[in-house]
Amino acid sequence: MSKSEAVRQPHAAPLPAPGASEVFQLLRDGQPRTRAELAQLTGLARSTVASRVETLMKLGLIAPFGGAASTGGRPPSLLALNPGARVVAGADVGATHILVTLTDLSGAVLAEQREALKVAEGPDRVLGWLAGAVAKLLHQAGRTGADLGAIGIGLPGPVEHDSGRPMNPPIMPGWDRFDVPGQLQRQFNVPVLVDNDVNIMALGEQVTGWSGTLDLMFIKVATGIGAGIISGGQLQRGAQGTAGDLGHVRVPRGGDVMCHCGNYGCLEALASGPALAAALEEKGREASTSQDVIDLVRTGDPEAIQVVRQAGRDIGDVLAACVNLINPSVIIIGGSLAQAGEYLLAGIREVVYKRSLPLATEHLRIAPSTAGGRAGVIGAAAMAIGHVLSPEAIEAAGATLR
Incomplete structure (x- = not known):
């Protein structure tokens, strides 16, 4: 480096500071804050905070928000999350429908x-329609593919979350190990996250009615029975993504009742919609069908009411062990059979509160779904948003500016 170059070097534009995600996480909740408040909360120097704020503003993730009261001199400016910086697509793929948002x-x-x-x-037909729907929705919202940050998808079967590939899904012929993200990334150059429908429904319930709850279980009772488990604020998928498969846990009343999985006494063989x-x-x-069961319950049919309540007791037998093992603060009951209302919940509560440890049930709530049929699509979008706003994604985006 020449002497003249050495003199000019200090006047070059400063590079964006790494670690912008640390500052951003304090603004992610949407509450506006000043640079001084961010410095105080992070313990970083004001110059460091200023550099990281500049990075986040260049990425469009935060923007000025109104004004703050002055304590003398120029009023400090407030900063907040810019929700319009990106858009995400969420898709709930069911056995007979697709909902995309x-x-x-x-x-x-x-x-x-x-x-x-x-x-x-099959995947070609379903994902082809899904890609077309996302493109259409972008156009309707006046956005382009460049604005799309990620796509989240829920599928009605087991999924290897890291790869996004369905694994031996029983009601999805032709989908086994299919590269779902790769198929959609032919049209959209964005991350595509895929999970099973019960997991994304758990996320949807958390976002909708239990945002401050760090430990919850969502139980889907429909054609199958499964659970989405959020522990310590994180969705628990297990080593191969099969965590929460309650439908094939043996229940005391199961006896020699054969399940479609080949085993005997499975919860699903006694308490699912087809079983009832x-x-x-x-x-x-x-x-x-499940709907026939629900219709009979709504007419006050005593046999239907008794069958549904017994299904609740059978589900409660399995959940009692889960409560002792996982210690959730809330269990949310959803899926089509949840429409049977308090009869199903009463059976579950009867056994869970009786069989679980008193300390585990002291503050436990067993409640119906708040998101209903929208839980899946809300959760799929939340999964995509979580990825776009993750520290790793923000640091990667910030690195492109340096």
């Missing part, structure tokens, strides 16, 4: 589309 970074819905489409039609419909058929009632 486009949201900003606060989760506010910008556009949405639903389609009656069977997942059994079959039990009512044996009692002379016309019931072939």
